[in-house]
Amino acid sequence: MTTWWLMRGDVRVGELRQYGVDQPTFLCHFVSGPGWEAVRELFEAWAAVQGPDPDGSRNAEAIRPLMDLGLTLHPSDGGSPLTCFKGCILRIYGDRARLRY
Template identity: 55%
Template sequence: MMQWQLLQRDILLGELSEYDCDQPFFLARFLPGPGWESVRPLFEALAALRGPDPDGTRTVAVVKPLRDLDLTLVPVGGGHSVLQVFKDCWLRIDGSEARLRY
């Protein structure tokens, strides 16, 4: 399974270690890094979204600020391309658990 570093430019926000799959998502453990606190509230808002969102407006309102941060997932040890979060992949972090779709 893959391991990733979540970065905002050169700031380490955290590390993800995939451990299972729940199609279409990969499940990962999340370990916060030194820059995590600056983005934590935005990911918490995304994790709090529940229920139907027929036109997607609630989701867009929460994801746009995250997309604007230009976050990347960099594979540890190679084996995969660098992913632009919310462009090349979907990432949801809730505490120590993450769900990644790429």
């Protein structure tokens, strides 16, 4: 199974360890890193968006600050990094994460 490092510049925000697939989403365990506290509230705000969002405005409002962080995912196998919210969508719920790219 794949492991990714979630980075904000040179700071490791956390680590995602894949444990399964719910096509087209990779299911991961999330282990926080030194940069997690600086971004935690933004991921929690997006996770709190529940229920219908017909025009996508509530999700867009929650995602915008995350997009502005410039987060990247670096696969442990040395593959090319992914830019979060451009090359992939990442949702983090406590110690679990869902990744789609």
